[in-house]
Amino acid sequence: MSEKLRKSIFKWRKTIETKLHRGRLIDHIQLVVRDLKASQTFYTAILAVLDIPIVGTTEDYFWADELVVSSVESKEALGELTGRHHLAFQAKDRATVDSFYQTALAHGGRDNGAPGERAYHPGYYAAFVLDPDGNNIEAVYHGKARRSAPSVTIDFLS
Numbered sequence: 748m749s750e751k752l753r754k755s756i757f758k759w760r761k762t763i764e765t766k767l768h769r770g771r772l773i774d775h776i777q778l779v780v781r782d783l784k785a786s787q788t789f790y791t792a793i794l795a796v797l798d799i800p801i802v803g804t805t806e807d808y809f810w811a812d813e814l815v816v817s818s819v820e821s822k823e824a825l826g827e828l829t830g831r832h833h834l835a836f837q838a839k840d841r842a843t844v845d846s847f848y849q850t851a852l853a854h855g856g857r858d859n860g861a862p863g864e865r866a867y868h869p870g871y872y873a874a875f876v877l878d879p880d881g882n883n884i885e886a887v888y889h890g891k892a893r894r895s896a897p898s899v900t901i902d903f904l905s
Contacts, residue, residue: 777815777824778816779817780879792854794836799812844873856884859883
C-alpha cells in the first residue's frame with residue numbers, strides 16, 4: 748500500500764466515530780475455489796484459532812457463519828471462480844493474530860504481511876496471508892474495546 752493511501756486512510760479513520768457496527772452490512776460471502784479440500788484444510792485451521800467453528804459441510808461446499816466456500820463444480824458456483832478477495836477476520840487479541848498467522852502458514856497459506864501494527868489507526872494490529880486460491884486473508888485486532896454482544900444472532904420466524 749502506498750504511503751499516500753495509508754495517510755488518506757488514517758486521516759479518514761480519525762474523522763469517523765469510534766463506535767463500530769458489525770453484523771449489519773454483509774449477509775454472507777461466497778468464495779468459489781479450485782481445490783475445496785485444500786481450502787477446507789486452510790479455513791478449518793485458521794477459523795479454529797479465531798474460535799469460529801465450521802458449521803456445515805457437503806461434498807461441494809462448507810460454511811462458517813457468513814463465509815461459504817464452494818468448489819467451482821458446485822451448482823451454486825455456476826462454473827466460475829470468484830476471483831481474488833480481501834477478507835478480514837476479527838481477533839480477540841494480538842496473540843490470536845500471531846497464532847492465526849503461524850497456523851495459516853502451516854496449513855497452505857502464504858505470507859502477505861507478518862503480524863504487526865498498521866498505519867490504518869492507532870492499535871490496528873494485523874497479519875495477512877494468501878489462501879490456497881490467492882485471496883488476501885487478514886486477522887485484525889483493533890485494540891481494547893467493549894463489545895455490546897459477542898455476536899449477532901438471528902432467529903427465523905415461521
